[in-house]
Amino acid sequence: MSRPKPLDLNRADFITIDTIGPPGQRTFYLQAAQGEILITLIIEKSHAAALSIAIGNILQQTGGIDEPEAVNQELVHPVEPLFRVGNLGLGYDQVQGKLIVVAEELVAEGDQPGRQVRIWADRAQMAALARQAAIAVAEGRPTCPLCAEPIEPGEKHVCVRGNGRKHLYELDEDGRD
Numbered sequence: 001m002s003r004p005k006p007l008d009l010n011r012a013d014f015i016t017i018d019t020i021g022p023p024g025q026r027t028f029y030l031q032a033a034q035g036e037i038l039i040t041l042i043i044e045k046s047h048a049a050a051l052s053i054a055i056g057n058i059l060q061q062t063g064g065i066d067e068p069e070a071v072n073q074e075l076v077h078p079v080e081p082l083f084r085v086g087n088l089g090l091g092y093d094q095v096q097g098k099l100i101v102v103a104e105e106l107v108a109e110g111d112q113p114g115r116q117v118r119i120w121a122d123r124a125q126m127a128a129l130a131r132q133a134a135i136a137v138a139e140g141r142p143t144c145p146l147c148a149e150p151i152e153p154g155e156k157h158v159c160v161r162g163n164g165r166k167h168l169y170e171l172d173e174d175g176r177d
Helices: 045-061 123-138
Strands: 007-010 013-020 027-034 037-043 084-092 096-106 116-122
Touching: 007 027, 007 037, 007 084, 007 123, 013 123, 027 045, 037 116, 037 123, 045 084, 084 123, 096 123, 116 123
Parallel strands: 007 116, 037 084
Antiparallel strands: 013 027, 027 037, 084 096, 096 116
């Protein structure tokens, strides 16, 4: 079975990653626009973190990290996702000097191939995307320094690596020890 024709944004005017919802219940979105076309995709927190790191690595390997553009990085509302991403890839087009994000729809095993979106953006846009993705990831719940599990504010954290201590950390409502 062949994959449906990809949806291409060959020169994104806007690209961002942001979240909706409180920490622990957030949904991550990748959003890009070209002219009147606006694409919103649901991604995982791990996608956002990996994309941020990968963009930084590619920019470093291809001539240094450009200064991120000072642009509005907020999601455009209403947020209406096209699909949930299963696979997210990143590449670099040396001829155009642009990076490309390739997002493939999450489909059940054995189903027909899912849709694909390809987004090309320049180095400064991608540097801004990497920074915004890192910010979105960091705004989540704090993690336990021993077990790396999220700690819920206002609740006692029972750490599996706490060496017999029942409650290793307890955060107040502001998320501080």
